Amino acid sequence: MTTNDGHGDRWFDREAGPVVRPYAVTKGRTLPSGGASFGLIDVVIATNERPSAPFRPGPEHRQILNLCRRPTPIVDLTSEIDLPLGVVRVLLGDLTSEGMLRVLSTQKQPVTDQRLLRMVLDGLESL
């Protein structure tokens, strides 16, 4: 935040950036627990399971669960909540290891699923 009075270049609200630094939300962790990896277009869903006793979901965890009541691609989730992808991945790792969230589909490399490719082709051609 700049405090350059009289020059009109002070930052307010969102402009001023987050009140809490992004990785404070993950308590400094930069990688998901248990070596989980989450692809950008993997689809996740909340399971409505209760967490085990020691795990206390934070507001950001609850926000993710709220957004994932329907099957949701991770990239859409990330663009909905105002947190960096790396932070979202750590939080997703917490939720999946508690069984509160599950991954419904993941992408592999290379894409050889001709049915999926046909869907993409048909979709594009119908635009």
Place this chain on the structure above:
Amino acid sequence: MDLNHFDAASAGGTVPSTAKILISGGFGVGKTTLVGAISEIRPLRTEEPLSDRSVGVDDTRGVGAKTTTTVAMDFGRISFPSDLVLYLFGTPGQERFWFMWDDLAIGAVGAVVLADTRRVADCFASIDYFERNGMPFVIAVNCFDSAPRFEPDDIRIALSLPPEVPIVLCDARERDSVKKVLVSLVRYVMNNNSRRNQISIA
């Protein structure tokens, strides 16, 4: 794709099929424009003003009035009635963001390498990356108004590309033109796959 349908119905929603295509190419070649031309959402992006600090880093010669560049994730989305969602991810234009490429590339159908005939060498890095990683790609030559026109065969020689890689002339601002580019990529990937299957059967 590995679909697990068991709790989708109880959640009151079908599991969307998701696919992604990478949009790559040199700095200022029109990646964000291309994504914006066909996406149903405004591309999520952070265009940072180019400052004098980036002189020597961001070479804007021949790019005219470009004063911003994409520094964060740049993506667009097209949803189809078949519950398919296709995402387009622009790769970061500057080499200092190369660490993001592997993440973007995992599970991608293929890539579009946008080229500008005024600065052909700018797309070498993208081509190298996709060749090294076995990612199928097509070249889309963005026909800027002021840029010289070349035949696809001349471009193929300039980029030393094998004969099977498709080269498409396009206008990244035009939705129909972008659609043709994406269709040619998906056809190319499907042909590659069926050729590979035939070889493995034979």
